[in-house]
Amino acid sequence: MYVKSFCYWPPECRKEADKESLAGRMTATTKSALEQSDVALFVIDARIGLTSADREVAGILRKSSKPVILVANKCDNNLPDGFDELYALGLGEPVAISAEHNLGMRDLYEVLKPFIDSVDLPVEEPLEDDEDPDANKPLHLAIIGRPNAGKSTLVNALVGYDRMLTGPEAGLTRDAVHIQWDYEGRAIRLVDTAGLRRNTKVFEKIEEMSVVETERAVRLAHIVVLVVDATEMFEHQDLHLAQMVEREGRGLVIAINKWDLVPNKEEVTQALRAFLDKNIAQLPDIPIVMTTATKGQKLDKLMAAVFEMYVKWNKRISTSELNRWLQPLLDHHPPPLTAGRPIRIRYMTQIKTRPPTFNIWVNKPTNLPETYLRYLANDFRRTFDMGGVPLRLYTKKSDNPYVDD
Numbered sequence: 001m002y003v004k005s006f007c008y009w010p011p012e013c014r015k016e017a018d019k020e021s022l023a024g025r026m027t028a029t030t031k032s033a034l035e036q037s038d039v040a041l042f043v044i045d046a047r048i049g050l051t052s053a054d055r056e057v058a059g060i061l062r063k064s065s066k067p068v069i070l071v072a073n074k075c076d077n078n079l080p081d082g083f084d085e086l087y088a089l090g091l092g093e094p095v096a097i098s099a100e101h102n103l104g105m106r107d108l109y110e111v112l113k114p115f116i117d118s119v120d121l122p123v124e125e126p127l128e129d130d131e132d133p134d135a136n137k138p139l140h141l142a143i144i145g146r147p148n149a150g151k152s153t154l155v156n157a158l159v160g161y162d163r164m165l166t167g168p169e170a171g172l173t174r175d176a177v178h179i180q181w182d183y184e185g186r187a188i189r190l191v192d193t194a195g196l197r198r199n200t201k202v203f204e205k206i207e208e209m210s211v212v213e214t215e216r217a218v219r220l221a222h223i224v225v226l227v228v229d230a231t232e233m234f235e236h237q238d239l240h241l242a243q244m245v246e247r248e249g250r251g252l253v254i255a256i257n258k259w260d261l262v263p264n265k266e267e268v269t270q271a272l273r274a275f276l277d278k279n280i281a282q283l284p285d286i287p288i289v290m291t292t293a294t295k296g297q298k299l300d301k302l303m304a305a306v307f308e309m310y311v312k313w314n315k316r317i318s319t320s321e322l323n324r325w326l327q328p329l330l331d332h333h334p335p336p337l338t339a340g341r342p343i344r345i346r347y348m349t350q351i352k353t354r355p356p357t358f359n360i361w362v363n364k365p366t367n368l369p370e371t372y373l374r375y376l377a378n379d380f381r382r383t384f385d386m387g388g389v390p391l392r393l394y395t396k397k398s399d400n401p402y403v404d405d
Contacts, residue, residue, distance in 0.1 A: 039067045039115045042091060046072040049082035050089070058089040069111055070094045076101060138180070138187040139310060142217045144245075145227035146237050147195030150257040154227055154293040155179070155192045158303075183303060191217045196241065218244060222313065222354070223251040223306050230258045230290070233272065239279055246283045249355040249390045251309040255302055259290040284378065285387030312389045315356060319349045322358070325383055329376065338367040346398045357392035365395035 034040055042061055044054055061068045068091050072083060075096035086094040095111055097104030143151045156162050159181050179190040194210035218224055224245045228238050233256075245252045254276075262268050269290070277284055287305040291298045326348050335343035345368075346361040360376075362368050373393050381387050 034061075034064060034066060037066055039069060039112070040064075041069050041071050043071045043073050044086065044094075045074055046080045046083055046086070046094075046096070047074045049080075050085055055089065058091060062090060067115070068092075069108075071108065072096050073099055075104065138189040139306075140189045140191070140220060140222045141306060142191045142193060142221035142224045142250075143227060144193050144214060144218065144224060144241055145195060146229070146235070146241075149195065149227045149229045150293045151195065151227045152192055154225075154255065154257060154291065155190060157293045157296045157299055158183075158190065186307075191221065193217050196237065215244070218248050218250060221250050223253060223310050225253050225255050225302070225306065227255045227257050230256045230262045230268075233268070234275060234279075242280055242283070242286070246280070246390050249392065251313040251355075251390070252283065252286055252388060253302070253305045253309055254286055254288045256288060256290045257293055260292040260295065260297070265290075282374075283388060283390060284381065287388050309388065312386050313355060314353050315384070315386065315389075316353055317350055317356075317384060319347070322348045322350065325380070326376075329379055333375070335362075335368055335372050338364055343368055344398075351394075355390040355392060356386070357394070359394050359396050361398045362395050363398050365397050368395055 040061060042057065044050070070086060070089060070091040070093075072086055072094040074080070075083070076098045079096060083094070083096070095104065095108050097108055143155055145151050159179060177192045179192070181188045181190045193214040196211055196214055226238065226241055226245065228234060242252060242254070256272070259265070269288075272288065276286060276288075280286065287309060289298055289302045289305050291302055293299075326345070330345055335345060337343070341364075344363045346363070348358055348360045350356060350358050360368075360373075373395075377391050377393060380391065381389065
């Protein structure tokens, strides 16, 4: 596990392996993470004691210029036999912990504290609804999708180096990984998430935790890129993920990955747009970018769509402009009658951004049909160029005492 400043060397990497094998790729990724780390945590199973692989990795760590903290895990109550032999690694005093029972965490924190104080670690803050988008704060960008859709490959292509472990095996990413990234002078907090299968196929506890972490990453994001495998195209799970992003009110961009493997591109593009308009009608005109992450194709177009969505997601429209748009719409197609009496929409105002949220003042708010709100939302998106942006329309009862209902 590597989070900006800390590096953990997993057991699978503690031996030489063919570079193309999973163990070989894990070793290369871990060494790359070590080079970028401020400190490494070398975790050893204290119950089984030192192994030849532990000694080999310790030799690699001693040769590196990075400070190393030796962590002896599974020390539940008493120190296990052979604990003293850990000193022979030459990595200083081992920190005894039990991760399962949450023992020794304070000791580990005290050892880590000098390193934490010396670096600027990312802090997850609650999303502010009306935060100034030009305040030079990082754009929070989450990458989600089904397993093996190419999310981690896309992340590596974006950041320009092999930050994530990739390969043909599904499920290599099991946790949300946060990356501080700068794209053309703009600070971005990029989050690669675990691939999500349908809930009926999730049985392992670790996969359940991955689902929770991905949902949390979406809630904390500004913009979400949904990566879809072009060779399998949209399935039920892809729709579920897109709908989750819309429910959370986050800006959505769809990246159709492995586009180079699609033969009839124009036909597939038209069918895809028709499919989305039918199945995600509440979010029409979602930006779609065809990419090939392994070749780095269309990444600039993808990021342009992300920034454009971010601007729209932060857009604020004045009350006067809103009502100049609204009145002709009401004249052309007024709300339906209720109990023989008209429903009158008085005016509309924007109450917040991120996502754009509006109050509509009505004499009979509970009687205004949902279909009419969708009619307003669709015309609003066309008029103000807000395609694919999640909108929130709320009806409020008019409190003007001088108006005869």
